[in-house]
Amino acid sequence: MPVTRLIKRALATQTAQFLRRPSGADWDGQTQLSQQEIDHMAQRILLPSLPVSDEEMARAQFQDRGQKMARQENWPALSAAIRAADETRLATPGGEMATMLLAYGARGDVTAAAEDALYDGVVPPSHGIDALEEAAQELPGDYPTALVTALAHMDIGLAWRNLPKAITQIDITDRAARTHHHFARAAQLLAPHCGLTHDAPSLAAAQCALLAGQTPSQRQVADDYEALIRLDPNSPKHLRAMGRALLPECGGSLAQLELEARRAATLTQSIWGAGGYTWVHLDALALDPDALIRLDAEFFADGMRDILARRKNQHIANLLAAYCAAALKGAPGAPGATPDSAATNAAKVDPATGTALRALFEWVLSTHLQELHPLIWTEALHRPGLATALPSRRSLVRAGRHAALGMIATVFADKLANGRSIAFSTAGMYQLDPM
Numbered sequence: 252m253p254v255t256r257l258i259k260r261a262l263a264t265q266t267a268q269f270l271r272r273p274s275g276a277d278w279d280g281q282t283q284l285s286q287q288e289i290d291h292m293a294q295r296i297l298l299p300s301l302p303v304s305d306e307e308m309a310r311a312q313f314q315d316r317g318q319k320m321a322r323q324e325n326w327p328a329l330s331a332a333i334r335a336a337d338e339t340r341l342a343t344p345g346g347e348m349a350t351m352l353l354a355y356g357a358r359g360d361v362t363a364a365a366e367d368a369l370y371d372g373v374v375p376p377s378h379g380i381d382a383l384e385e386a387a388q389e390l391p392g393d394y395p396t397a398l399v400t401a402l403a404h405m406d407i408g409l410a411w412r413n414l415p416k417a418i419t420q421i422d423i424t425d426r427a428a429r430t431h432h433h434f435a436r437a438a439q440l441l442a443p444h445c446g447l448t449h450d451a452p453s454l455a456a457a458q459c460a461l462l463a464g465q466t467p468s469q470r471q472v473a474d475d476y477e478a479l480i481r482l483d484p485n486s487p488k489h490l491r492a493m494g495r496a497l498l499p500e501c502g503g504s505l506a507q508l509e510l511e512a513r514r515a516a517t518l519t520q521s522i523w524g525a526g527g528y529t530w531v532h533l534d535a536l537a538l539d540p541d542a543l544i545r546l547d548a549e550f551f552a553d554g555m556r557d558i559l560a561r562r563k564n565q566h567i568a569n570l571l572a573a574y575c576a577a578a579l580k581g582a583p584g585a586p587g588a589t590p591d592s593a594a595t596n597a598a599k600v601d602p603a604t605g606t607a608l609r610a611l612f613e614w615v616l617s618t619h620l621q622e623l624h625p626l627i628w629t630e631a632l633h634r635p636g637l638a639t640a641l642p643s644r645r646s647l648v649r650a651g652r653h654a655a656l657g658m659i660a661t662v663f664a665d666k667l668a669n670g671r672s673i674a675f676s677t678a679g680m681y682q683l684d685p686m
Contacts (some may be wrong), residue, residue, distance in 0.1 A: 358383065498542070540581025
């Protein structure tokens with residue numbers, strides 16, 4: 252899939268910073284561990300690593316298919332593929348929507364070219380987006396082609412908004428105007444189409460994505476995402492996205508996040524048990540440590556157990572473990588907690604919440620983890636919510652493995668003491684005495 256320089260540079264910088272950051276921390280009276288001690292213990296963790304997972308391969312297949320049809324300008328075939336994927340709710344093993352992956356691949360060349368131009372301080376040429384506009388005009392009333400074009404406009408709009416301040420060739424006021432223009436055009440393209448009418452989760456997801464360019468009330472966000480979740484309750488992606496959209500930095504509030512997480516659990520109870528509550532909080536906790544303040548740790552743990560009981564695959568096990576680790580980093584005194592997060596939250600977060608999260612993290616590792624998917628850990632600890640844009644680069648795999656083993660070593664320091672090792676298998680985690 253196309254990976255732009257903006258994403259590469261940002262992730263490379265975050266990776267370098269992460270690899271330099273010490274990860275030892277006090278926890279429940281334990282002695283603080285040095286990075287050297289953690290690295291030494293990590294060498295005695297026997298956990299097979301899978302640099303390219305089945306989930307990544309499935310995503311790449313859909314993205315490559317969408318890209319190929321767009322490059323061949325075979326828009327009728329792309330439209331049919333997106334419609335079929337919507338109708339069947341086709342998804343990857345990890346719950347990623349095939350429709351959105353096809354659309355991502357179809358617009359990837361246009362988006363990448365625009366982002367690369369912006370990074371070079373140049374206003375992107377319009378021929379790429381114009382070609383998508385022409386395709387949409389040639390198939391009037393065809394929602395998949397309108398969807399791809401609208402999503403491309405949103406991608407470019409966000410690229411304008413998120414352009415680093417160091418790129419001074421482009422005026423800041425121009426950035427705001429361009430962002431508004433692209434989101435307004437995306438809204439126009441989607442206006443004639445309704446996800447409920449077409450029974451198309453992709454349209455409902457695009458409508459939710461439009462919220463990033465608006466300043467809606469919390470109720471609008473919740474209502475739009477509820478409609479999407481009702482259309483496609485099996486996909487955890489929508490639940491996670493709603494949690495991110497309800498964070499204070501997006502115009503939401505922690506009270507609203509908690510309320511909607513509980514509503515989502517009720518809405519998806521037949522599919523996820525209590526898992527809807529956990530999915531809504533998953534990314535939110537990694538992005539905003541203050542989300543721990545209102546978290547119902549027992550409800551969150553129940554949800555994680557229900558998810559793992561219903562989705563027995565290593566992608567989900569890695570995903571939940573990695574994001575649980577990311578949430579722990581915001582809890583004062585937790586393994587990997589930063590001084591800033593501890594200072595900010597020490598007086599607000601119930602210490603029992605951190606203790607419960609640690610116990611939950613240990614449980615997932617010891618009973619469900621059998622192989623390591625490093626890129627999931629890189630995503631969780633660097634850029635939650637950016638799964639489809641993460642490249643399979645050696646540096647990111649290395650960072651993810653380093654992060655995972657460091658957290659595991661910190662949590663299971665007592666089991667790794669005196670030269671002992673721990674191993675992971677289908678029967679669970681077990682301890683090995685030194686030879």
